[in-house]
Amino acid sequence: MRSPTMRHETLWFWTLVTPALAGFLILTAGPMLASLYLSFTKYDAVSPPQFIGLRNYLFLFQFEPTFWISLKVTLLYALMYVPLNLCSALLAALLLDLRVRAIGFYRTVYFLPAILPATASAIIWIWIFNPKYGILNRMLAAAGIEGPAWLNSTTWALPALVIMAAWSFGGTMLIFLAGLQGIPRALYESAEIDGAGAFRRFTGLAGPGVVGGPARATLFYVLNLYDTAFTYFHMGLASAMAWFLFFLILVLTLLNFSLKHLWVFQDKA
């Protein structure tokens, strides 16, 4: 009696996961292996890939200055953005957890920037940061501060991008708010699992891509990678860059998981 049901279930299981399985094989696993192979080749998208062993990786580490510059820019950005994002999101979540009137309105407003398309918010911020005609330096001037050239300045372009990104802390805020309000486990776990994707999402960076800025001061790793692949057609080299990025994300995520008990300790008590 038991085995036909089990067989029935197994059959249905594989039928129902067929789209997801196909997606996993065709859009993820296959391309992953292909790009791992490409990272060991010289490939310009026209002639067939040529196996060159570890040369791409060695070239990146030893001879490619933009590789290190873009890595440094990205790390610097992360060092500024992550604490700012966490602090503002936590502060906002604590405020929004208060039981006062019109709290629904405030929640909508605080979350609003997080839903805007990167293109639109980039356009808005370019004009806010404009040193002559923008409103930010106008407000600073009113406070007696002479504002910098922001996106045109090698020093201030990166902080400007951090401010722009920090404006949309809504996603992080929602996770904190869910925790504060004891939202059902199913959702909270989902938020945590989503945290596993945080490091990867961090590489999305559409905003800086649209805004731009002084080349070397805002040369993000991912933008450098896209340029290498789709402007210069060094597809093998770009694949090596992508795999190095994946390696970094893997290390960071594992580190995060293993250090987690340090800050969720009280939760269990």
Add this chain to the structure above:
Amino acid sequence: MKQHFRSVVAHACLSSGALLMLIPLAWMILTSLKTFTEVYREPPVWLPQKPMWSNYVEALTSFDFALYLRNSLVVVILAITGTFLSSAMAAYAFARLRAKGKEAFFILLLSTMMLPAQVTVIPVFRMYVSFGWINTLYPMFVPAWLGVNVFAIFLLRQFFASIPQDYVDSARIDGASEWAIIFRVFVALSKPAILTVIVFTFMGSWNDLWTPLLFVHDQQLYTLPLALFCFLSKTIGVRGVQWELMMAASAIVIIPLIVVFFFSQRYFVEGITMTGLKA
């Protein structure tokens, strides 16, 4: 008295935060209503002398809004349908059915959430070239039908797992098929989760810039974010960028989003705690 004081302080903090959130949007709207000369006034002014609503008309005409909106809607609707169907099916399978290899496959799927898109983009690009999908809308919605939104699968699985077995048993006794159980029982009982998936898919797809930027070159197929991105370089007139038009175009793209968000926010920001089925 003390209660009253606390509420005043809370409102003061909340509204100054809200002001910070809204200033950039206010700057967008105000700039969109200025004349070109007002935009380039030094020092800048907040308010236009007379609101130039005609900027919106000009943005709508110099920018083929109807066409880009159509493309965006096609992509968004197909992406939402695909994500909904593929993730509901997979979520039910993972939550309720027994099969060998289930756990291993689930962990594999979840671990792909760590994978940066850059790792797969070059082979995927080659594959789309060989399918003849460059300059089509396919790259923007076909992946959704193949369950690439692992987060959606996970979220629905968690909800589906909390639905009492009695519902399934009585549906079976009534002779319901697996399809009916998925869509009439599980989906119907997980409305907030389904809505969350739909809204997040809508936003991801409506805002996506990289996919069309990589795979679409024909202007006829631009979606709104890409069109806006290219509009930025087109509004550079003889005298400089026409920011009033840029801002009007941005506002036009943003407003549908705000409307969708406004009507759905209580479900995923507020109302999630009030769903009936949670243990």
